Amino acid sequence: MAEREVDRSVSQTVKAQLALRDQILSGALRPGERISELQAVETTGASRTPVRMALVRLEEEGLLEAIPSGGFMVKAFSERDISDSIELRGTLEGLAARFAAERGVSARELEPLKECLAAIDELLGQVPISIEAFSSYVTLNARFHALLTELSRSPPLVRQIDRASALPFASPSGFVMAQSALPEAQQILIIAQDHHRVVIDAIENREGARAEAIMREHARLAVRNLRLALRNRTHLDLLPALALIKTATD
Amino acid sequence: MAEREVDRSVSQTVKAQLALRDQILSGALRPGERISELQAVETTGASRTPVRMALVRLEEEGLLEAIPSGGFMVKAFSERDISDSIELRGTLEGLAARFAAERGVSARELEPLKECLAAIDELLGQVPISIEAFSSYVTLNARFHALLTELSRSPPLVRQIDRASALPFASPSGFVMAQSALPEAQQILIIAQDHHRVVIDAIENREGARAEAIMREHARLAVRNLRLALRNRTHLDLLPALALIKTATD
């Protein structure tokens, strides 16, 4: 046996999955590129079995695509794939918000969301917003969306929203990051924050339709601004942007 | 090596996945039950590696749940999980219908859908509907929904809808089957068929909002009737019903 350094604190499968995801998101593996198992074994430090398990998981996650003749390749996404994914996610979050409103949420359950809201308000108070504050915003925003999703009390829906977020740009953190280069960034964040406030209000008042509508609008804002960001920075390759997101959210 | 009968026409992984799914859907493996790899190896005829791959895929599919200490168990679903999944699916199909309407669909692309429609009309002409005709209906209905989904021209959305259908009752075939025991079954099918007709019309006339609304209504009909079916047959355990569906759709 090769003197492989084995880290026992985490399973080899998980280790391999994280390592490979990193490689994909960082652009080390380019879209369309075939992934060699042996190469993956070398770069991840795991052996072939866990590597294969990781590859299967990443395929189900949507980052990889099975090649009919065998093996996997990194999936390539068009701009439209990504904007569709954002809208898709918004639709699901809309459903979650409606469920929350219709099923009722206690004041106690809304507390953490309001804390998020307040924390974001504080960040947005700074003009102009610093890069560190922006990074905090990304984290808080992701937390807000996760908490909101949970309010639906619907495990299948929560699961589906998690899956829909696999495409990184579809995540709330993702689109926000894409906008960060724009001078209008702060205005966008202020509008998004208003959406957050409205959805909470709608849920408190048990207005399901309103809660749903605002989340869908929230996603449409994201799509519009993704388009804007891509237009303003024509050189912005999606993949490096993904790497940026990863750094910011970790 | 044991004299294992190896079927080379299909990969062992796929074979194991199909076999295990059958076991879950047929009720041979009950919800909450832990799946033993060794047992799965015996029942599927594949060896441990492909069995494990199949287990990972089924987990991602939502039929299995990973046990923290290792291994997998069959996931259990509440009635609400299932009705939520149906509504979830309806929401996604609504988005697909809207995309189709907004993005435009040629008459040629609508042709197969209209053929489906006509074939279903013919089946519904019989009063009362026979069990064989009902079985054909289930197949045609599933085909209609699949074709409709494709019209969205959005790979991420198609993928997500496929995933949402993993919970068998969430599939159009599923809920229909659950209703089959009811005397009102035929009336329900007639209403559903009307929905199908309306969504085609809306797409043809590029009325995105109307196309979306009718698909969501379609799902709500399904939820109402699932509830009704479950109430009328209190002894109806969900799992045996799944077995019924499987038989009908194969």
Place this chain on the structure above:
DNA sequence: TGTATGCGTTATGTATACAATAAACGGAGA
């Protein structure tokens, strides 16, 4: 010169052996 065929190389699919961990059982002590 272009194409087709065959062989060799390489990578994937599969099987199984080994290691490590968690559960179950039994025994001993309070």
Place this chain on the structure above:
DNA sequence: TCTCCGTTTATTGTATACATAACGCATACA
């Protein structure tokens, strides 16, 4: 008799060997 701890056993996680199929290259023939 109940509880706690140790041992045993079973099951999962990992590694690797083997089989098989695909790809590429080279050579020969048209």
